[in-house]
Amino acid sequence: MDIRQLYQDVIVDHNRSPRNFRRPETIDRVAEGYNPLCGDKLHIYLSVVDGKIADLSFEGNGCAISIASASMMTEALLGKDESEAEALFKDVHRMLTESDFAADPAKLGKLAALAGVRDYPMRVKCASLCWHTWLAALTSTGAEAATARTE
């Protein structure tokens, strides 16, 4: 298989210039994600207003897959309500782990570029860390950092 199937242009681009890569001035909800296996570490900052994701940003360091995944996640989730966001997480998770799951491009958009990760079992956690961290932030109660680890 061509390595470009994994490192598609959109992934390379989001790694090089991650979107929403910042720490907000006032933190509403935050979670820290950590993959002890490879040392990837990120913080997800989340603000929910009237049931909708009003702001979502991140900071951290990790491989191209983890940075691009977090960057694309922030773009995809912004403006969504909680149930829409959770449904998207489910689809992303299935795309990353189930070889026979056909991703719906209309639903997944740019995130479909991460489908190649499922052929690299050791790298799936790189792509899913940000999502688990986001979920930990969503269910956290305040500005004290919740923590998420890769499953």
Added chain:
Amino acid sequence: MNQPQAASIKDLPDFAAIRADFPILEQQVHGCPLAYLDSAASAQRPRQVIDAIADYYRHDHANVHRGVHTLSQRATEAYEGARESVRRFINAASSKEIIFTRGTTEAINLVAQAFARTTLKPGDEILITWMEHHSNIVPWQMVCEQTGAVLRVAPINDRGELELDAWKKLLGKKTRVAAFGHISNALGTINPVHELCAEARRRGIATVIDGAQALPHIDVDVRSIDCDFYAFSGHKMYGPTGIGVLYGREEMLQDMPPWQGGGEMILAVDFEKTVYNELPHKFEAGTPNIAGAIGLGAAVAYLENIGMEQIAAHGYELMRLASEALLAVPGLRLIGTAEHKTALVSFVVDGVHPHDLGTIADHHGVAIRTGHHCAMPVMQRFGLPATARASFGIYNTEAEIDQLVAAVRDAKEVLG
């Protein structure tokens, strides 16, 4: 000290023939010839080792030290023969000083629990270094929790060398144990173990050396080093997994209580009192890894046959060639540039995370380790989450270094 000398690869023995002894290397990965550059994690086995294990199971297996029947006698002779091979290989005074364990980790834990835990008092100190593998950190932390002893850590410099003066200053009145690696798995640094042991000996401090990375690459003579304990693993030196060795000076081992109880480690048991077995059996409770020991004995014979001097020169030369070739890649930085170093290169590349590099290298057939190498304090010292590490064995070639460099350049291209 055992600093390998530079020698042209061309002057070395027939390493192509050596490579042919390793059947696993005759395969393609992602359509490229496999370049296995991860021997510091686990080396591959020559057919001589594989055959020794298979032959043992086919013809000679029975439990050791138990029966009077022929197979038990053969198994015992082969098992004890392996112990004698190991003794000779590291120049221990007696085979009583060679204890078979599951590996380096278990060997260090044995010293920590049977020696340190039973002798240390609150406030006593254990001195380690900043470059240790987790297996030479965590067992000591556990002993500190159990005894109230205190863990001290000697610093390393920016080249990844132990700061000797600082280490000596940390050897205080309360220091009871000094534990250090012989060769760093994350940096390749060779520690001056003779000097360290001499300093500790003068002060009556017990020395414990993690030799996991040294046995496959340099000649190790425990009497010349004058350490109290020396631990290593079979699988890093072309032997099986699940077998390792604790060397301990006989008088130290005699004074230590057994670590685990069971069969093999006793002379007589009744419910009032049990008489423990002689060395080394006192520390080998239960049926041991007989095939593993025999495989390790075969690995020792294999290394002796090539000669450790030649092996040391080959490992050093591959490290030198790889360093030179990698440094020609723009944006690449070596982590660990000790004057005395061998057999591996740890590095980072601007704009390319080590994990992406590892995946892309795999597509070139190149197996390298990426991550913290079970030495997180080393990573913290250099302010890095991870590095890429190419480590060399007796079967590696200059062509494989070219393959590695091409993979690194491609990773820059893909992620650039």
